[in-house]
Amino acid sequence: MTGMNAVQPPCPECDLALDTPFTLANGTVIKNRIWKSAMSEQLADGRHNPGPGLANLYARWAQGGVGLSVSGNIMIDRNAIGQLGNVVLDERSDLAAFKAWTAAGTRNDTQFWAQLNHPGKQIVNLLSRQPVAPSAIGLSEGLERSFNKPRALTEAEIVEIIRKFGLSARLAVEAGFTGVQIHGAHGYLVSQFLSPRHNRRTDQWGGSLDQRMRFVVEVYRAIRLEVGDRVPVGIKLNSADFMHDGFAEGESMTVVETLSALGIDQIEISGGTYENPVMVSGLTASAARREAYFLEYADEVRRRIMTPLVVTGGFRSSAGMLAALRSRSTDFVGIARPLAVDPDLPRKAIRDDAFRIELRRLTTGFAVLDQVAALNVSWYEHQLRRMARNKAPDPNSMILTSVARTLIGYGVCAFKGSRIRRAEN
Numbered sequence: 001m002t003g004m005n006a007v008q009p010p011c012p013e014c015d016l017a018l019d020t021p022f023t024l025a026n027g028t029v030i031k032n033r034i035w036k037s038a039m040s041e042q043l044a045d046g047r048h049n050p051g052p053g054l055a056n057l058y059a060r061w062a063q064g065g066v067g068l069s070v071s072g073n074i075m076i077d078r079n080a081i082g083q084l085g086n087v088v089l090d091e092r093s094d095l096a097a098f099k100a101w102t103a104a105g106t107r108n109d110t111q112f113w114a115q116l117n118h119p120g121k122q123i124v125n126l127l128s129r130q131p132v133a134p135s136a137i138g139l140s141e142g143l144e145r146s147f148n149k150p151r152a153l154t155e156a157e158i159v160e161i162i163r164k165f166g167l168s169a170r171l172a173v174e175a176g177f178t179g180v181q182i183h184g185a186h187g188y189l190v191s192q193f194l195s196p197r198h199n200r201r202t203d204q205w206g207g208s209l210d211q212r213m214r215f216v217v218e219v220y221r222a223i224r225l226e227v228g229d230r231v232p233v234g235i236k237l238n239s240a241d242f243m244h245d246g247f248a249e250g251e252s253m254t255v256v257e258t259l260s261a262l263g264i265d266q267i268e269i270s271g272g273t274y275e276n277p278v279m280v281s282g283l284t285a286s287a288a289r290r291e292a293y294f295l296e297y298a299d300e301v302r303r304r305i306m307t308p309l310v311v312t313g314g315f316r317s318s319a320g321m322l323a324a325l326r327s328r329s330t331d332f333v334g335i336a337r338p339l340a341v342d343p344d345l346p347r348k349a350i351r352d353d354a355f356r357i358e359l360r361r362l363t364t365g366f367a368v369l370d371q372v373a374a375l376n377v378s379w380y381e382h383q384l385r386r387m388a389r390n391k392a393p394d395p396n397s398m399i400l401t402s403v404a405r406t407l408i409g410y411g412v413c414a415f416k417g418s419r420i421r422r423a424e425n
């Protein structure tokens, strides 16, 4: 035993910098370690094609020096849209609009990946009378009021959704995205299948972890079959759902090992669901120790697999980012909200080891209103909309204005939702 004060062995990674390039196994080069995590933009047009503002927004991030941008979640199924302004990518999509978006997002040698998603039961009741899910179990924790109870998918529907993931991935590559990411986190459909709390199926798609993970494995296989080995395919996955009887850390490790053995190119680590949104509220103890939320989990993953890792949630300073990279806990630092406030963050953080961004604590002062308006999301969406109009973000913008906009949005949504419901009848 050498004891606590043993001299550390030389660290070959100690000279790692935020602008050190990274080469994936398939040869894709990512020019630096700053990874823009997905933020749902809600900037699609009425037919769910990318609106023109999306090109402005992603050109701005490319200009700011980010190494890789992941798009906000793109829906793979027109009948299951998480938010009104979501982009959908299927055989009815206008690929020319997607090409304008990817041309802007890939400027300045930036990788631009499409995040593909199916929301499962996480669709507000104004948008779907009866969403689908692995099992007919509603959301809890007060969400019962805004989210309808889903019905269980049939086996044929599961197979069709898997096919749609593959199709969207092929179209994404055709449209100019340089990679694809499966949204397997935050309580959406992939994550619902993984969770013993939400997946109570007794057929081959539920039960043991092997069976619960069949869905994500088949989604990955379908995508790989469509895009081949040259296109990087990644996943954003929960370290855990942080819910009683939810998807837990030990299970998440097994999923990570399985996908890694199948050849996935990248794993982004997050956590939480709508029922317990720690992806944005954070894990306080962990953040206090090391700035980012999921680094301890990443350390354990790193001991088991060599697949490139991204840890997302909580990074705010160059020092915190560099410490995470140099400890080899992660290969990339995943960043979302700070990039909605300062798109030049990558250039600044790379240049200045003392860089730090402080984010405002967002509250109206009324807990109920904060929750209804999903403040943590709506205020940032407001910043994205500004950049989409080629305006600078406004970090001082009024919180109550975002709340008002969200509530007006809900009103429009209620109107459109009633039309959707009428159309369904």
Ligand SMILES: Cc1cc2nc3c(=O)[nH]c(=O)nc-3n(C[C@H](O)[C@H](O)[C@H](O)COP(=O)(O)O)c2cc1C
Residues within 6 Å of the ligand: 037, 038, 039, 040, 071, 072, 073, 115, 183, 185, 186, 236, 270, 279, 280, 312, 313, 314, 315, 334, 335, 336, 337, 338, 376, 377, 378, 380, 381
């Ligand atoms: C406005 C907004 C929209 C988001 N949309 C998505 C999304 O579409 N897909 C996703 O995987 N995560 C989404 N997230 C979560 C972020 O990618 C990220 O995991 C989270 O904000 C924590 O990182 P941060 O502390 O750097 O903001 C969203 C977050 C915000 C604030």
